[in-house]
Every structure is written in structure tokens, then in C-alpha cells.
Amino acid sequence: MRRVLVVVEAAALIGSIVAGSIVAGSIVAAPAGSRSDGLDTTVTDVVDGDTIRVDGGALVRLIGIDTPEVSGPYRDEECFGREASRRTTALIPRGTKVKLVFDVEHRDRYDRLLAYVHRVSDGLFVNASLVRDGYAASLTVPPNVHDAERFRRLQREAREKQRGLWKAC
Numbered sequence: 399m400r401r402v403l404v405v406v407e408a409a410a411l412i413g414s415i416v417a418g419s420i421v422a423g424s425i426v427a428a429p430a431g432s433r434s435d436g437l438d439t440t441v442t443d444v445v446d447g448d449t450i451r452v453d454g455g456a457l458v459r460l461i462g463i464d465t466p467e468v469s470g471p472y473r474d475e476e477c478f479g480r481e482a483s484r485r486t487t488a489l490i491p492r493g494t495k496v497k498l499v500f501d502v503e504h505r506d507r508y509d510r511l512l513a514y515v516h517r518v519s520d521g522l523f524v525n526a527s528l529v530r531d532g533y534a535a536s537l538t539v540p541p542n543v544h545d546a547e548r549f550r551r552l553q554r555e556a557r558e559k560q561r562g563l564w565k566a567c
Contacts, residue, residue, distance in 0.1 A: 436497040438518060441490045447482030447533060449510065450490065452498070457510040460525045461501055462549045464537035466563060477567035482533040489524055490517060496524070501542035512542060529553050532562020 443451040447465025450458050466476035468483050490496055498513035506512055515524040526545070528534035529552040536549035557564045 436499040436516070437513075438495065438497050441492055441494045441496055443492060444483065444487040444490065447479065447486045447528065450486070450496075450515070452496070457508075458498060458513050458515065459506055459508075459510040460528070460534075461512050461514050461539075461542050462537060462545050463525050463529055463534040465528065465534045466567070478533070478563035481562070481566070482528070485528065485531070485533045486524070489522065489527060490515065495519065501544050503542055514545065525549070526552060530556060530561075532556040532560075532564050535563075 439452040439454075441450050441452055442455075445451060445457065446468050448460045448463055450460075452458055465482035465486070466479035467473050468479040469475035495518035497516040497518055498511065499516065500511075500513055503512055516522065517524060525534075526548060529536055529549050536546070536553040538546040538549070556562065
């Protein structure tokens, strides 16, 4: 019985690591080159329109999108930056359970996690919602291209219908 329990515990640990889970307080993503089923976590802060912080302190950059910048020590505020940040905060405020889904590359040069973000309560695809409603533009950075065509289509529709930044800026 003990041997079976050890095997089950080891399999569960390996499964958690492969799926991209929290291990000893830090996030471990799935192996490079594979898409994971995702990592359930909680939003602890919205940094700006396309960057959030989650449990364990990890910064997460939303894949496939780019929102206008808010002012900071190294940049000027861009048109619709505050609105994009407020929209992301409205969609996934502090305490919101989210699922992070990874693509090929899991971290950027700033060591932020790169993820597609889905709200657990209803499955809302946050990245796509921001583009569809005109709070973000499509930004394709290979090799993370799984939803690139979808984002381009949503941006085209938002632009044609003058939603959000496409009307204001």
C-alpha cells in the first residue's frame, strides 16, 4: 500500500509540474514547446492593461495583445492607456481566479510569464475580450502564435466598428 501511495504522489507531482502549477511558492510552467491545460491561480494586482501579478508574486504578460501604456518612470502615457488598465481591472480584479494557458515560450526577456488568461468563473478569454472591445491591439511575437489569427480578426472588427482606442485615438 505504501508503494502505491508513493507512486500516486509522484505522479501527481509530475502532473502538476507538467501542467504548470505552483510548486514551493513559485510557478513552474509546462516544458517549452508544449501547450498546457493551464495553471489555476489568483490575480493579486493589475499592473497595466496587458500585465498582471498572480499568487506567488509572478508577473504575467498577456500573450498576443498590446495595450497602450500608462505613464511611468520610463515612458509617457499613451492614448487610452488608463482606460485599458481600468478595463483589465474590471475584468479580473484582485482576488479573481484565473487560468493561465501557456504557448511555446513561457517567459519573456524580463522574466515575466507569458500566458493566455481565462477567468475561471465563466471561462472569459481575457486577452481576446480586450482586443474585441478595443482596449488592446493584436501583437504577434513568434513562436507564441496559437491565437494570432483570432486576435487579428478581432482587431479588424474592433477597428471597423470604431470600438475603444480605435475611436478615441
